[in-house]
Amino acid sequence: MEARLAFDKVSCLRGDRLLFEGLSFALTAGQAALLTGPNGVGKSSLLRIAAGLLPPAIGTVERTGRIALAAETAALDARMPLGDALGFWAKLDGAGQGDVAHALDAMGIANLAPVPVRMLSTGQRKRAVLARVIAGNAPVWLLDEPGNGLDTASLDRLAQAMADHRKAGGIILAATHQPLGLDDAMPIVLSAAA
Numbered sequence: 001m002e003a004r005l006a007f008d009k010v011s012c013l014r015g016d017r018l019l020f021e022g023l024s025f026a027l028t029a030g031q032a033a034l035l036t037g038p039n040g041v042g043k044s045s046l047l048r049i050a051a052g053l054l055p056p057a058i059g060t061v062e063r064t065g066r067i068a069l070a071a072e073t074a075a076l077d078a079r080m081p082l083g084d085a086l087g088f089w090a091k092l093d094g095a096g097q098g099d100v101a102h103a104l105d106a107m108g109i110a111n112l113a114p115v116p117v118r119m120l121s122t123g124q125r126k127r128a129v130l131a132r133v134i135a136g137n138a139p140v141w142l143l144d145e146p147g148n149g150l151d152t153a154s155l156d157r158l159a160q161a162m163a164d165h166r167k168a169g170g171i172i173l174a175a176t177h178q179p180l181g182l183d184d185a186m187p188i189v190l191s192a193a194a
């Protein structure tokens with residue numbers, strides 16, 4: 001898959017606060033970056049800029065390939081059974097039922113396909129959000145705290161899914177407060193402005 005994500009001297013303004021400035025990096029096929037820094041420093045904002053949901057105050061962002069953003073608030077329909085909710089998004093992403101089945105399996109939640117989304121536990125919902133990303137086949141994954149709320153087995157599954165994605169030429173940019181098994185990832189460290 002063809003993929004590229006590059007920031008060139010990007011600055012982020014939220015309200016009247018400058019969160020970070022002059023940030024440059026480039027990720028190409030198979031590469032990953034780990035975004036770290038204290039609460040409120042601007043990690044989620046950076047991911048939103050990467051996704052094209054928030055414009056940079058200064059600088060440019062270059063993207064090649066479709067983007068999938070997995071944040072806390074994934075729009076999975078709470079009333080739908082999980083399998084159908086994922087199927088809805090897969091269709092929009094040009095993916096099929098086979099992709100949904102693969103993604104459910106990859107996150108170990110195939111047995112939850114008939115369960116309404118609103119009945120899922122916190123960790124199960126997180127796994128469902130990650131399954132949505134996996135099913136969508138987008139080359140660029142933007143993951144906001146993907147390990148939050150996951151048990152050890154699910155963290156292993158996430159690590160495997162990310163490794164598979166990179167092997168297929170995908171890109172990962174993940175904001176995290178915990179190790180994710182992306183040992184060779186490029187570090188992007190945001191520090192609080194003075």
Ligand SMILES: Nc1ncnc2c1ncn2[C@@H]1O[C@H](COP(=O)(O)OP(=O)(O)OP(=O)(O)O)[C@@H](O)[C@H]1O
Pocket residue numbers: 014015019037038039040041042043044045046
């Ligand atoms: N819509 C908004 N308007 C103004 N300021 C905002 C807006 N959304 C977020 N902020 C502020 O931007 C700052 C950075 O928020 P962000 O969510 O990017 O941080 P973060 O590094 O992801 O934090 P955490 O580790 O807690 O998830 C915070 O101070 C937050 O209050």
